[in-house]
Amino acid sequence: MARKFLVGGNWKMNGSSQLVSQLVKALNEGSWSSNVECVIAPPAPYLASVRSGVREAVGVAAQNVWVDPKGAFTGEISTEMLKDLNIGWVIIGHSERRSIYGESDELVGKKVAAAVKAGLKVIACCGESESERDADKTTEVVFRQIKAIADQLSPKDWANIVIAYEPVWAIGTGKVATPQQAQEVHKDIRNWLAKNVSSDVADATRILYGGSVSAKSSPDLQKEKDIDGFLVGGASLKDKEFLEILNSRQ
Numbered sequence: 507m508a509r510k511f512l513v514g515g516n517w518k519m520n521g522s523s524q525l526v527s528q529l530v531k532a533l534n535e536g537s538w539s540s541n542v543e544c545v546i547a548p549p550a551p552y553l554a555s556v557r558s559g560v561r562e563a564v565g566v567a568a569q570n571v572w573v574d575p576k577g578a579f580t581g582e583i584s585t586e587m588l589k590d591l592n593i594g595w596v597i598i599g600h601s602e603r604r605s606i607y608g609e610s611d612e613l614v615g616k617k618v619a620a621a622v623k624a625g626l627k628v629i630a631c632c633g634e635s636e637s638e639r640d641a642d643k644t645t646e647v648v649f650r651q652i653k654a655i656a657d658q659l660s661p662k663d664w665a666n667i668v669i670a671y672e673p674v675w676a677i678g679t680g681k682v683a684t685p686q687q688a689q690e691v692h693k694d695i696r697n698w699l700a701k702n703v704s705s706d707v708a709d710a711t712r713i714l715y716g717g718s719v720s721a722k723s724s725p726d727l728q729k730e731k732d733i734d735g736f737l738v739g740g741a742s743l744k745d746k747e748f749l750e751i752l753n754s755r756q
């Protein structure tokens with residue numbers, strides 16, 4: 507089954523009104539193949555203006571969401587608010603949320619389930635740290651993270667899930683995984699889905715690679731069979747480079 511290539515831009519806690527306008531303008535004026543889907547994730551204060559400013563074909567994602575629909579949760583954002591603002595996507599379980607804010611596998615699973623039930627599409631992140639890779643625990647960690655998500659979902663929910671494999675050692679370090687390293691884990695994730703969810707879900711689910719993706723590394727990474735796109739951090743804040751990455755899909 508053909509999986510549409512997806513390039514996501516995770517702006518993290520970066521930007522200003524000025525940079526946001528510049529990036530939106532570049533995406534409105536730039537072009538890339540209709541076989542490539544683009545989703546950008548601005549910081550929460552800019553979600554509404556990005557959604558109204560960027561062309562419809564570009565998806566907009568929040569970088570986090572809470573599990574309850576409303577109430578006394580100071581500082582949080584609900585799925586209902588995202589829908590109210592016409593934000594179709596949310597990134598959940600990013601390694602920065604896990605490590606800095608202590609989000610457990612279980613909480614990540616609950617957030618993914620709440621978002622999908624609310625009708626949002628989810629980019630669900632997983633990935634091992636350097637010491638876990640060195641200890642040969644990559645698949646153990648990644649499978650545990652994905653299982654915590656899968657446990658909360660029914661097979662049909664997977665139509666709205668994209669997985670992002672983001673090895674922690676490659677995030678913001680300039681140390682990009684080789685195409686072979688990434689492909690190996692992507693294939694393992696797909697096999698895990700086939701065995702534990704269904705072969706249809708394994709075939710259809712897009713698995714993105716994230717971690718120091720640049721215009722230089724994207725052409726080779728995109729050649730790998732099980733790499734269905736990228737989740738780009740730093741390079742998504744550079745308008746020309748992000749467009750180059752969008753155009754690296756052959």
Ligand SMILES: O=C(CO)COP(=O)(O)O
Binds near residue numbers: 516679680718737741
């Ligand atoms: O965390 C990432 C995307 O979510 C990757 O960040 P960098 O591309 O800056 O390494």
